[in-house]
Amino acid sequence: MKALQAHQLSKTYRKSKQPALDSLDLEIDAGQIFTMLGRNGAGKTTFLRIASTQLLPTSGTVTVLGLDAVKDAKELRGRIAMAPQEAETIYPLTPRDHVLLSLRMRGMEKGEATKRAQEALDALELTEVADVNSDWLSGGLKQRVIVAMVMRTDADLIFLDEPTIGLDPVNRRRVWDQLTRLKQSGKTIVLTTHYMDEAEALSDSLVIINKGKVMASGTPRSVKAAVTSRTTRVDVFDKFNLSELGAFGHVVTIAGRFRVLTDAEAAKRLGDEAVARNASIAISPVTLDDVFVDIVGEAERGEENGR
Ligand SMILES: Nc1ncnc2c1ncn2[C@@H]1O[C@H](COP(=O)(O)OP(=O)(O)O)[C@@H](O)[C@H]1O
Ligand SMILES: [Mg+2]
Incomplete structure (x- = not known):
């Protein structure tokens, strides 16, 4: 009901x-x-x-x-x-x-x-x-x-x-x-x-x-899944610059570091690259927070472009 x-x-x-x-x-x-x-x-x-x-x-x-x-x-x-x-x-x-x-x-x-x-x-x-x-x-x-x-x-x-x-x-x-x-x-x-x-x-x-x-x-889980194919986030603390990270997924800047929203496969590639460079990274599943910033941010960027 x-x-x-x-x-x-x-x-x-x-x-x-x-x-x-x-x-x-x-x-x-x-x-x-x-x-x-x-x-x-x-x-x-x-x-x-x-x-x-x-x-x-x-x-x-x-x-x-x-x-x-x-x-x-x-x-x-x-x-x-x-x-x-x-x-x-x-x-x-x-x-x-x-x-x-x-x-x-x-x-x-x-x-x-x-x-x-x-x-x-x-x-x-x-x-x-x-x-x-x-x-x-x-x-x-x-x-x-x-x-x-x-x-x-x-x-x-x-x-x-x-x-x-x-x-x-x-x-x-x-x-x-x-x-x-x-x-x-x-x-x-x-x-x-x-x-x-x-x-x-x-x-x-x-x-x-x-x-x-x-x-x-939807459910918290389905909203995360439907809105984004980016299931994984990689926080990158050093040794990468913004343009390099763009090749691995969608990059957002948070308090001076980079967060890459991406799929598991690209996260693994980035992980391997980070090991090779001896860089500090952290890999975790995306949260609703990431999804929210992603879609609300997307909508606002779209609007600005439309103006
Ligand atoms: N009494 C009101 N008169 C005019 N505009 C209002 C009034 N209450 C809310 N708004 C406007 O309506 C929009 C939605 O507000 P609101 O429902 O309070 O949002 P939220 O609760 O999500 O913060 C906002 O742009 C707000 O400025
Ligand atoms: Mg309110």
Whole structure:
């Protein structure tokens, strides 16, 4: 079953010339973690706001859990939850107040909401700060409060807009664990991120969007495979120059060294050459990060050429 379907969805904000979403088509299977990956300004928040009934599209449709996000907005709101991007906590409420309120506002009975609020606070390791004024919390703690607010709702589909922004690596993984648990409990999770490792580690499927358009979609593995025949990367630290490396694959410059994206066979040839020259190299499989830089960079270069 599809949990979400967008058809030719477009949004152009008033006074804006460029569309934020440009005839976007996508489908999300129920029970999955689905990630929308894109740079700042790609259109991720715009999509989430439309799908969660907070913003009207300019044209096209989104169906969420079988309900139209525009026509059936009222009914849909009871079945979804959303953790917005960079949300502020409210002075002088405590983290517990925030989580409790978000459950009570959905109509949950008080005893049940109290129990679930405690579970959500524990899950995100907010137990110690549960009853302090939220204003005293660091940015990372506030962000975890926002995530805790959607952790134990009765919603079937949960949107999270950059849920791990500003979190340290330990807390990012803690949020990943919780999202995986939510999925295991049968919910559909739709999240946005610009962290490639996050998308790769967490998602059953993903789309890469750029300027409101889908550039690639599928599983992390299939996106890597479909978008690029370059399965292998070779980081070259010395003794080669840019033009020589061009013969082995696609070269990108990263912090003063070269990364060659290529296939296994060419990587081996480059490896042999490096041994002959006694050069320092490192060979590894491409990551989603490489793919992202490759296709988003490609699109932007194409556009510049077109001008
Ligand atoms: N309220 C708004 N009014 C006008 N333009 C907006 C508004 N919100 C976002 N945009 C523009 O729409 C595009 C997509 O933004 P957004 O959906 O926030 O991207 P992302 O979440 O991927 O960073 C950007 O070019 C942004 O400047
Ligand atoms: Mg955003």
